[in-house]
Amino acid sequence: MAHGPAKGIGRWLFTTNHKDIGTLYLWFSFAMFLLGGFFAMVIRAELFQPGMQLIRPEFFNQMTTMHGVIMVFGAIMPAFVGLANWMIPLMIGAPDMALPRMNNLSFWILPFAFLTLASTLFMEGGAPNFGWTFYAPLSTKYAPESVNYFIFSMHIMGASSIMGSINIIATIMNMRAPGMTYMKMPLFVWTWLITAFLLVAVMPVLAGAVTMMLMDINFGTSFFDAAGGGDPVLFQHIFWFFGHPEVYIIILPAFGVVSAIIPAFSRKPLFGYASMVYATAAIAFLSFIVWAHHMFTVGMPIAGELYFMYATMLIAVPTGVKVFNWVTTMYKGALTFETPMLFCIAFVILFTFGGFTGLMLSVAAADIQYHDSYFVVAHFHYVMVAGAVFSGTAAVYYWLPKWCGKMYNETMGQVQFWIAFIGFNITFMPQHFLGLAGMPRRYADYGLQFADWNMVSSIGAFMYGAAQLLFLYNVIATIRNGKPVSDNKVWEGAEGLEWEVPTPAPYHTFATPPQIK
Amino acid sequence: MSAESSYYVPEQSKLPLFTATAMGVLSIGAARWAGGLGGPAIFFVGLAMLVAVMYTWWSIVVKENMQGLVNHQLKHSYVISMLWFIFSEVMFFAAFFGALFYIRVFALSWLGGEAAIGWFDDTPTGPAVANNELLYPGFKDEWPVMITPDQAANGDAAQFIGPEQNMSWPGFANLLTWLPLWNTIVLITSSVTVHFAHTALKNDNRQGFIRWLAVTVLLGVFFLFLQVEEYIHAYTELGLTLESGIYGTTFYMLTGFHGAHVTMGTVMLLIALLRGLKGHFNKDDQFGFEAASWYWHFVDVVWVGLFLFVYVLG
Numbered sequence: 001m002a003h004g005p006a007k008g009i010g011r012w013l014f015t016t017n018h019k020d021i022g023t024l025y026l027w028f029s030f031a032m033f034l035l036g037g038f039f040a041m042v043i044r045a046e047l048f049q050p051g052m053q054l055i056r057p058e059f060f061n062q063m064t065t066m067h068g069v070i071m072v073f074g075a076i077m078p079a080f081v082g083l084a085n086w087m088i089p090l091m092i093g094a095p096d097m098a099l100p101r102m103n104n105l106s107f108w109i110l111p112f113a114f115l116t117l118a119s120t121l122f123m124e125g126g127a128p129n130f131g132w133t134f135y136a137p138l139s140t141k142y143a144p145e146s147v148n149y150f151i152f153s154m155h156i157m158g159a160s161s162i163m164g165s166i167n168i169i170a171t172i173m174n175m176r177a178p179g180m181t182y183m184k185m186p187l188f189v190w191t192w193l194i195t196a197f198l199l200v201a202v203m204p205v206l207a208g209a210v211t212m213m214l215m216d217i218n219f220g221t222s223f224f225d226a227a228g229g230g231d232p233v234l235f236q237h238i239f240w241f242f243g244h245p246e247v248y249i250i251i252l253p254a255f256g257v258v259s260a261i262i263p264a265f266s267r268k269p270l271f272g273y274a275s276m277v278y279a280t281a282a283i284a285f286l287s288f289i290v291w292a293h294h295m296f297t298v299g300m301p302i303a304g305e306l307y308f309m310y311a312t313m314l315i316a317v318p319t320g321v322k323v324f325n326w327v328t329t330m331y332k333g334a335l336t337f338e339t340p341m342l343f344c345i346a347f348v349i350l351f352t353f354g355g356f357t358g359l360m361l362s363v364a365a366a367d368i369q370y371h372d373s374y375f376v377v378a379h380f381h382y383v384m385v386a387g388a389v390f391s392g393t394a395a396v397y398y399w400l401p402k403w404c405g406k407m408y409n410e411t412m413g414q415v416q417f418w419i420a421f422i423g424f425n426i427t428f429m430p431q432h433f434l435g436l437a438g439m440p441r442r443y444a445d446y447g448l449q450f451a452d453w454n455m456v457s458s459i460g461a462f463m464y465g466a467a468q469l470l471f472l473y474n475v476i477a478t479i480r481n482g483k484p485v486s487d488n489k490v491w492e493g494a495e496g497l498e499w500e501v502p503t504p505a506p507y508h509t510f511a512t513p514p515q516i517k
Numbered sequence: 518m519s520a521e522s523s524y525y526v527p528e529q530s531k532l533p534l535f536t537a538t539a540m541g542v543l544s545i546g547a548a549r550w551a552g553g554l555g556g557p558a559i560f561f562v563g564l565a566m567l568v569a570v571m572y573t574w575w576s577i578v579v580k581e582n583m584q585g586l587v588n589h590q591l592k593h594s595y596v597i598s599m600l601w602f603i604f605s606e607v608m609f610f611a612a613f614f615g616a617l618f619y620i621r622v623f624a625l626s627w628l629g630g631e632a633a634i635g636w637f638d639d640t641p642t643g644p645a646v647a648n649n650e651l652l653y654p655g656f657k658d659e660w661p662v663m664i665t666p667d668q669a670a671n672g673d674a675a676q677f678i679g680p681e682q683n684m685s686w687p688g689f690a691n692l693l694t695w696l697p698l699w700n701t702i703v704l705i706t707s708s709v710t711v712h713f714a715h716t717a718l719k720n721d722n723r724q725g726f727i728r729w730l731a732v733t734v735l736l737g738v739f740f741l742f743l744q745v746e747e748y749i750h751a752y753t754e755l756g757l758t759l760e761s762g763i764y765g766t767t768f769y770m771l772t773g774f775h776g777a778h779v780t781m782g783t784v785m786l787l788i789a790l791l792r793g794l795k796g797h798f799n800k801d802d803q804f805g806f807e808a809a810s811w812y813w814h815f816v817d818v819v820w821v822g823l824f825l826f827v828y829v830l831g
């Protein structure tokens with residue numbers, strides 16, 4: 001296996017190489033990011049002014065649904081799987097992923113799943129229109145015909161996730177170089193180990209949920225129909241038993257990325273490594289026992305409300321440990337502010353902000369006011385976009401020189417950062433105000449009192465969208481004409497095995513495992 | 518290459534892309550067929566593609582193992598992957614068991630007008646009683662649900678008509694003619710016989726291995742036969758169908774998915790048996806069989822849960 005990549009398109013179609021597959025994942029997720037982003041632009045364009053201007057309300061519902069599903073399952077998750085593919089074998093000194101062919105299978109399922117999903121837009125009755133949380137009975141009794149395609153694309157997408165996660169777990173448990181003990185693994189590897197565990201635990205539950213939908217819709221069962229003795233609220237319980245860990249599936253690898261980048265540009269080791277590991281594990285554990293905080297208005301017994309409220313608040317503790325450690329890592333460091341670092345600092349600030357609004361939402365009594373308002377939309381976009389997407393962007397700028405051996409243009413990177421940062425805040429900060437003033441989410445139209453902030457928010461969204469096109473330009477420009485780097489260590493403060501292989505990283509690395517001291 | 522050489526990283530392979538294509542075709546076919554938007558043709562084409570490509574894939578993996586490409590470390594990757602795969606299956610069943618528990622503990626007592634905490638406190642409160650009277654007057658919380666809420670409120674005009682009889686505990690007098698008990702005996706016996714096969718293999722007793730494994734496969738098939746009998750009986754004589762409300766729903770979905778997993782497990786064991794007849798396994802190299810046997814034990818444990826919560830306490 002000393003040779004390089006195969007020639008032509010076959011290289012990508014039939015590859016077993018973790019770097020190729022990582023690249024495939026990253027490009028696929030970026031394509032989905034643009035598609036989901038385009039849907040977001042449609043939504044914001046319609047909401048630019050009150051009244052219906054561009055699209056019909058039915059189509060608006062399809063847009064919110066498709067935006068959510070594609071961003072969560074098509075863009076963010078595969079982006080981090082792409083990073084995992086590229087970086088985990090490099091970080092632990094492994095020749096490849098544990099099961100390279102299954103790795104490629106996990107990737108190639110995704111285009112089929114998302115083509116099927118996207119094709120529902122052109123079907124009779126339109127695409128799924130029940131929101132990305134697809135609550136029954138909206139998604140069962142009142143669903144468009146295309147719901148069956150939605151269900152099966154979720155099924156194979158889930159199969160892809162489970163196989164990918166098992167592969168990651170097997171790689172981390174079994175392929176570490178001699179001397180690489182668990183507590184010497186980079187935090188990115190740790191966060192992915194725990195994320196993969198979460199995925200293996202909850203993707204089957206999602207599969208169960210969509211299976212029950214399938215049966216209710218087509219085969220006359222009554223899981224979610226009270227007339228037969230079932231309960232629509234049951235759907236919410238099952239969905240959120242998956243859904244809450246899902247948000248950590250999205251954010252934990254982001255934590256790992258930030259924990260790699262902040263020390264590199266602070267020129268200090270990560271503060272409190274062990275506590276970071278334990279905090280990650282604690283967050284993962286708690287994520288299984290807090291799901292009903294998404295359901296405070298559903299009519300749960302008061303004991304349930306109280307339990308889920310307190311349990312949810314507990315998550316702030318390990319999350320606080322992490323934020324504290326990142327800040328303390330920077331404290332008295334020799335800081336420089338290259339693009340990856342800027343995105344990471346923005347991550348720490350904005351993610352913490354999103355965490356605080358999450359804490360507000362966790363108060364059951366208060367949540368009854370915030371529930372399903374734009375305040376919630378603002379909250380989770382601070383976590384999903386300023387959290388996951390910012391850190392993903394940081395990761396690309398940070399590792400791109402290692403991947404392709406070319407340096408991006410720092411000025412252009414920083415320009416992108418500032419447009420993204422400002423555009424993001426203009427988009428989502430006003431949504432807090434809208435929500436607190438009573439604007440409900442998922443509506444195609446709104447009262448006149450919400451007009452000003454909606455217009456501001458839409459302007460910000462277009463700005464943020466433009467920043468992504470600039471990002472695409474930056475990456476392509478770097479790959480084509482970037483200044484070559486030949487140092488193994490692209491960044492002077494960066495630590496880890498991935499910086500000990502040549503730049504650009506050879507097609508095969510660590511055929512014989514390195515010795516870790 | 519010797520068995521302890523470096524980790525085997527396979528060359529380029531067309532299998533993954535073909536498998537993904539098969540899965541895509543299969544799922545589109547399934548969606549069309551289930552939704553009544555088209556016939557089953559695409560579904561079966563996808564299924565055939567999947568079976569063909571999986572057969573090819575596993576044959577190649579077996580061949581690589583015979584060639585000694587699979588070193589100790591790679592075997593360990595297989596072990597880890599299989600165990601985590603079984604864990605994911607456990608979580609799949611957890612969703613359905615969770616649904617059953619939620620329905621029985623919470624949903625039904627609320628529909629029946631009992632207080633909000635179900636089993637823990639079933640005093641009818643004002644709002645709870647109103648809940649019952651406004652939504653489904655006359656519905657009583659009982660398990661198995663023989664009269665659905667719909668039926669209680671709307672009589673024969675209801676969409677969901679409860680079953681005439683259920684599959685629950687028949688009392689000690691009728692125990693020996695109770696099919697689920699025999700199912701349980703068959704499946705638990707098969708878990709023991711597969712263990713005997715494993716022990717025989719570890720002792721290099723190949724004949725014993727083949728014999729016990731064959732017995733296990735037969736028991737698996739027999740279990741499936743009994744299960745089919747039970748379904749036919751329930752559908753034709755007990756009026757218990759997927760459409761008979763939440764009892765039929767949970768009964769068929771739990772036992773049905775279990776049955777599907779028994780089918781998979783039986784196929785895995787059958788393949789292990791055929792490979793064993795070809796002389797593939799010995800006391801140091803038996804992962805293909807071991808994985809199947811772990812899966813079989815898992816399927817068995819799920820059945821014990823089913824027997825308890827769907828049948829005995831059903």
Ligand SMILES: [Cu+2]
Pocket residue numbers: 243244247290291293294
């Ligand atoms: Cu949550």
